[in-house]
Amino acid sequence: MRMPETLSLVADIGGTNTRVALARGDAVDRATIRRFANADFPGLGPVLVRYRAESGNPACAGACVAVAGPVDHGVARLTNLDWTIDRAAVGAATGAERVAVLNDLQAQGHALGHIAADCLRPLIVAEGSGRTDGPQLVIGVGTGFNAAAVHEAPGGRIVTASESGHASLPVRTEADLRLMRSVETAHGFAGVEDVLSGRGLERLHAWAASEAGRDELLGASAIMAAIAEGTDPVATETARAFLRLLGTVAGDLALTHLPFGGIYLIGGVARAFTDHFDRFDFAAAFRDKGRFSTFMREFPVSIIEDDYAALEGCARYLSAAAI
Known part of the structure; x- marks a missing residue:
């Protein structure tokens, strides 16, 4: 059921920033x-109130927010921020009667197929059958880590939620085991997000420095600058380990969901590594699945360079959903 064209408010709430639009x-x-x-804000409500006030308090028939955290019956709790968001509060802040709360990766999934071609950069070209039907997969690497599978069904698009970032960090080598032991001291458990995220990159670099006999604590931006410069062996090893682990996890997710329609990486950290995927052979790590390595060539991988794709997904969802 496609709703008539009306004015709506859409928002993408990450761990660090919130983007809002009409x-x-x-x-x-x-x-x-x-x-x-x-x-700068105690919760989402004041953000939306501020936005509407600065925009002339437009009348919004609908509102859809994408949240970096699990959503249960319209209630979201951000994984990396002490905010709780629910439909009633969003409705009160926006004046909207039709309100939806999505996981941020679900919103990204609803944007697929509606992203400008110049905002999609291929990382791995499929070499198998060339089929493009079947599910798609969005993998987010930013303040946190998560993934969502996208399915086309007779009743419309279905984007499944998950909390993939909190699955176990893969361990294949002795170095991986040492990394896991180092990371798990923070929370008692080493999850994917503890390495494959902005803060995870900082943990990984600190561990690589320790392995090299150095005591360094750098921020993510400084680490990326050192990786780009290419003269610091610790930064180089950090990038190599990061993309190898990202390839391993993305490959595991590909085998779980069989996304013949394509895999799409999104998020600020994923984009920061754009120029390094080939340099550190992300494709080899992605396809390193033993007797299934040839099968892995069936899956194309691209990176989404549109910072506002989640907002587009919110608008698409709200326009199509019967809520």
Whole structure:
């Protein structure tokens, strides 16, 4: 059921920033996008109230927010921020009667097929049958880590939620075991997100420095700058380990969901590594599945370079959903 074109408010709430915009029907008005630092607000409600006030308090028939955390019956708790978001609160802050709360990767999944070609960069070209039907998979690497499978069904698109970032960090080598032991001291458990995320990159670099007999604590931006410069062996080893582990995890997710329609990496950390995927042979790590290595060539991988794809997904979902 496609709803008539109306004005809606859409928001993408990450662990660090919240992006808010207005949409007409299923199209985001990009001129209306505003970014807010989460640290400046006690919760999402004040962000939305501020946005509406600065935008002239537009009347919004619908509102859809994408949240970096699990959503249960319209209630979301951010994984990396002490905010709880529910439909009633979003409705009160926006004045909207039709309200949806999605996991942020679900919103990204609803945007697939509606992203400009120049915002998609191929990382791995499929070498198998060339089939493009079947599920798609979105993998987010940013403040946190998560993934969502996208299925086309007779009743419309279905994007399944998950918390893939909190699955176990894969261990294949003695070095991986030492890394896991180092990482698990923080929470008692070494999850994927503890390495494959912004803060995870910092943990990985600190561990690589320790392995090299150095005591260093660098921020993610400084680490990426050192990786790009290419003269620091610790930074180089950090990048190599990061992309090898990302390839391993992405490959595991590919075998779980069989996304012949394509795999799409999103998020600020994934984009920061764009120029390094070939340099550190991400494709080899992705396909390193023993007797299934040839099968892994069936899956194309691209990176989404549109920072506002989740907003587009929110607008698409709200326009198509009967809520």
